[in-house]
Amino acid sequence: xxxxxxxxxxxxxxxxxxxxxxxxxxxxxxxxxxxxxxxxxxxxxxxxxxxxxxxxxxxxxxxxxxxxxxxxxxxxxxxxxxxxxxxxxxxxxxxxxxxxxxxxxxxxxxxxxxxxxxxxxxxxxxxxxxxxxxxxxxxxxxxxxxxxxxxxxxxxxxxxxxxxxxxxxxxxxxxxxxxxxxxxxxxxxxxxxxxxxxxxxxxxxxxxxxxxxxxxxxxxxxxxxxxxxxxxxxxxxxxxxxxxxxxxxxxxxxxxxxxxxxxxxxxxxxxxxxxxxxxxxxxxxxx
Numbered sequence: 001x002x003x004x005x006x007x008x009x010x011x012x013x014x015x016x017x018x019x020x021x022x023x024x025x026x027x028x029x030x031x032x033x034x035x036x037x038x039x040x041x042x043x044x045x046x047x048x049x050x051x052x053x054x055x056x057x058x059x060x061x062x063x064x065x066x067x068x069x070x071x072x073x074x075x076x077x078x079x080x081x082x083x084x085x086x087x088x089x090x091x092x093x094x095x096x097x098x099x100x101x102x103x104x105x106x107x108x109x110x111x112x113x114x115x116x117x118x119x120x121x122x123x124x125x126x127x128x129x130x131x132x133x134x135x136x137x138x139x140x141x142x143x144x145x146x147x148x149x150x151x152x153x154x155x156x157x158x159x160x161x162x163x164x165x166x167x168x169x170x171x172x173x174x175x176x177x178x179x180x181x182x183x184x185x186x187x188x189x190x191x192x193x194x195x196x197x198x199x200x201x202x203x204x205x206x207x208x209x210x211x212x213x214x215x216x217x218x219x220x221x222x223x224x225x226x227x228x229x230x231x232x233x234x235x236x237x238x239x240x241x242x243x244x245x246x247x248x249x250x251x252x253x254x255x256x257x258x259x260x261x262x263x264x265x266x267x268x269x270x271x272x273x274x275x276x277x278x279x280x281x282x283x284x285x286x287x
Contacts, residue, residue: 047069165223178208181205185197230283
């Protein structure tokens with residue numbers, strides 16, 4: 001979440017010559033709180049729905065929850081209180097930013113909150129539907145909304161370049177969340193959580209994972225072509241190579257542990273690519 005917020009704020013600095021440190025700090029705090037709320041509300045409802053328990057009790061599956069609830073580290077009441085406390089912090093930050101930058105900031109925040117909550121919460125639970133809703137939600141929540149929102153906070157404007165800038169990091173983050181389903185897709189199937197991996201099976205899901213990777217770096221090239229990024233941002237393209245090599249070591253059917261390197265490489269590609277994009281924008285803004 002910190003990478004897309006930084007990208008949006010840097011877009012305002014490079015394209016408009018505007019950067020307010022106070023607004024940036026409040027944006028970072030609010031976005032960080034919203035991200036933690038998203039993770040924790042996901043944990044909370046997966047615990048209620050039995051998905052996390054299924055992952056722990058299914059042979060070969062790798063549980064990806066925090067363990068605070070499944071291991072009894074925190075009570076449900078304490079966990080829920082912290083979860084909603086983070087939501088309150090994010091909401092306060094949204095109100096402050098709306099006061100300084102305009103009401104559209106709060107619209108960005110509300111959209112993100114609704115996506116985070118109904119990802120796993122009834123009656124919607126679109127993360128359980130297996131029709132690509134969750135992937136679109138991640139692209140919006142970790143790409144489009146934070147980049148465009150951070151840009152709007154600084155400028156009170158919307159710009160197509162901010163949208164283009166959001167796509168590489170948004171698609172790479174979507175790839176991380178998509179790949180993590182491979183770690184426990186059998187348990188998800190038993191619990192009734194119909195991710196695309198469950199619906200499609202490993203072979204088709206792995207193909208789509210590669211497509212997401214290609215789309216992310218294609219979006220990077222488009223961002224350069226449209227001047228959303230400088231030409232030297234193409235230095236981020238090689239960050240795809242280690243992840244691409246991991247795909248070559250996977251077969252059509254794999255043990256859950258075989259997907260741990262895929263997750264690690266996905267995370268590294270996202271951080272490295274996002275980091276290079278940030279550095280390139282800083283250099284462009286200062287030169």
